[in-house]
Amino acid sequence: MRPARKQPSGLSLYVQAEKILQIAFVLPCALVVGWVLGAWADKWLHQSWMTIAGVILGCVSGLVFVIRMAFNAEKSSPPDASAISGEKKGDESRGA
Numbered sequence: 205m206r207p208a209r210k211q212p213s214g215l216s217l218y219v220q221a222e223k224i225l226q227i228a229f230v231l232p233c234a235l236v237v238g239w240v241l242g243a244w245a246d247k248w249l250h251q252s253w254m255t256i257a258g259v260i261l262g263c264v265s266g267l268v269f270v271i272r273m274a275f276n277a278e279k280s281s282p283p284d285a286s287a288i289s290g291e292k293k294g295d296e297s298r299g300a
Contacts, residue, residue: 221242227273238262 242258245251 223277224272227270227277230269230273231263234266234269235259235262238265 238258238261239255240258241253242261245254245258
């Protein structure tokens with residue numbers, strides 16, 4: 205006997221879509237913030253390498269955040285219904 209699956213509500217679907225969009229936008233935003241801060245530090249400290257360091261730091265921090273968000277999204281997603289019931293696809297063809 206299979207447990208009844210709860211249908212996701214409309215609001216939970218929007219929350220899930222927002223999480224996926226957040227993952228997609230974080231990396232480019234982190235890159236731009238690192239670039240701007242690096243360029244500002246370049247002018248303020250009269251160095252020529254700070255912009256590149258800012259871009260690299262922005263990429264690394266964005267990538268770390270994206271990986272962490274992806275792992276958290278994977279942990280919070282509901283498991284497959286067949287895994288919960290312990291049934292395999294081949295078990296359905298057997299007679300009861």
